[in-house]
Amino acid sequence: xxxxPCCDRANVKxxxxxxxxxxxxxxxxxxxxxxxxxxxxxxxxxxxxxGKSCRLRWLNYLRPDIKHGGFTEEEDIIIxxxxxxxxxxxxxxxxxxxxxxxxxxxxxxxxxxxxxMMAAQASHYKNITSSSSGTTTxxxxxxxxxxxxxxxLIIPTIKTEIYTCDNFLAPSNEGPSASAPVNPxxxxxxxxxxxxxGLVGPPVLNGNAxxxxxxxxxxxxxxxxxxxxxxxxxxxVNWSANGPGGDDAFFAExxxxxxxxxxxxxxxxxNQATVAANVWITF
DNA sequence: AAATTGCGCAACCGCATCATT
DNA sequence: GAATGATGCGGTTGCGCAATT
Numbered sequence: 497x498x499x500x501p502c503c504d505r506a507n508v509k510x511x512x513x514x515x516x517x518x519x520x521x522x523x524x525x526x527x528x529x530x531x532x533x534x535x536x537x538x539x540x541x542x543x544x545x546x547g548k549s550c551r552l553r554w555l556n557y558l559r560p561d562i563k564h565g566g567f568t569e570e571e572d573i574i575i576x577x578x579x580x581x582x583x584x585x586x587x588x589x590x591x592x593x594x595x596x597x598x599x600x601x602x603x604x605x606x607x608x609x610x611x612x613m614m615a616a617q618a619s620h621y622k623n624i625t626s627s628s629s630g631t632t633t634x635x636x637x638x639x640x641x642x643x644x645x646x647x648x649l650i651i652p653t654i655k656t657e658i659y660t661c662d663n664f665l666a667p668s669n670e671g672p673s674a675s676a677p678v679n680p681x682x683x684x685x686x687x688x689x690x691x692x693x694g695l696v697g698p699p700v701l702n703g704n705a706x707x708x709x710x711x712x713x714x715x716x717x718x719x720x721x722x723x724x725x726x727x728x729x730x731x732x733v734n735w736s737a738n739g740p741g742g743d744d745a746f747f748a749e750x751x752x753x754x755x756x757x758x759x760x761x762x763x764x765x766x767n768q769a770t771v772a773a774n775v776w777i778t779f
Numbered sequence: 780a781a782a783t784t785g786c787g788c789a790a791c792c793g794c795a796t797c798a799t800t
Numbered sequence: 801g802a803a804t805g806a807t808g809c810g811g812t813t814g815c816g817c818a819a820t821t
Contacts, residue, residue: 535806587809607787
């Protein structure tokens with residue numbers, strides 16, 4: 497047996513609210529407040545509506561200081577950022593935007609912003625592929641895209657993903673695994689197309705170590721370089737290049753040339769490049 | 780001009796969580 | 801601790817309008 501409905505559907509009005517109903521509800525709430533009980537409110541206010549419907553109407557439409565439409569670029573960024581971070585928790589996202597309701601943000605995302613973001617992604621990907629050598633390559637959906645993000649829509653990705661060198665195992669060696677982290681097919685996998693579309697290379701993989709990235713100048717038999725991409729509020733790329741022939745300079749140059757990362761200078765930040773803008777990652 | 784399609788938005792539904800008894 | 805009721809939330813639906821055919 498299902499749960500009993502919150503109100504008698506046969507005796508409540510449904511569908512769009514009339515201006516008279518709006519006025520009745522608004523004036524009642526302004527005079528008495530909710531009284532802590534939405535279920536009893538419609539009867540007290542003289543409305544033939546379900547309490548839940550009254551609550552929704554008030555929160556999404558009648559409440560003072562509600563804004564409708566006209567989302568700004570700044571709001572777009574906040575929504576995208578938070579959606580990346582926490583997913584579809586619209587009430588939390590809406591709470592960060594003055595005058596916006598969860599319903600409004602949800603509708604805006606589903607009807608406009610999602611498409612806008614996807615179009616921006618597609619455009620950015622197209623730019624990358626069109627600037628490559630002209631050979632046709634299969635789009636790599638795990639490719640990591642880097643700045644600059646499309647000027648019209650910067651998508652700050654807050655999702656924290658830390659990849660260590662072990663995440664770059666070659667598909668041919670390891671095969672897909674449900675529990676394995678997403679292989680970004682960066683530039684260190686065995687038998688993965690390299691360079692990825694639009695990028696130049698090649699660093700080569702140390703075949704013995706299997707998991708490690710090494711520069712073309714490293715001694716592949718002994719070097720054990722690794723790269724960590726930390727994509728969070730303190731976006732940066734880390735690398736280490738240990739062992740004989742380990743080539744820090746190569747990685748510094750590689751990230752600078754291909755992604756616009758600027759190597760940090762000074763003590764305390766060796767082997768680390770800060771990202772000039774936000775990192776944009778497609779999974 | 781009429782029919783069709785697509786879009787935006789308000790509202791509804793049902794489940795999850797919280798509060799009270 | 802269990803049962804019950806109220807509230808909050810996210811997914812979905814359906815209507816009205818505009819654009820397109």
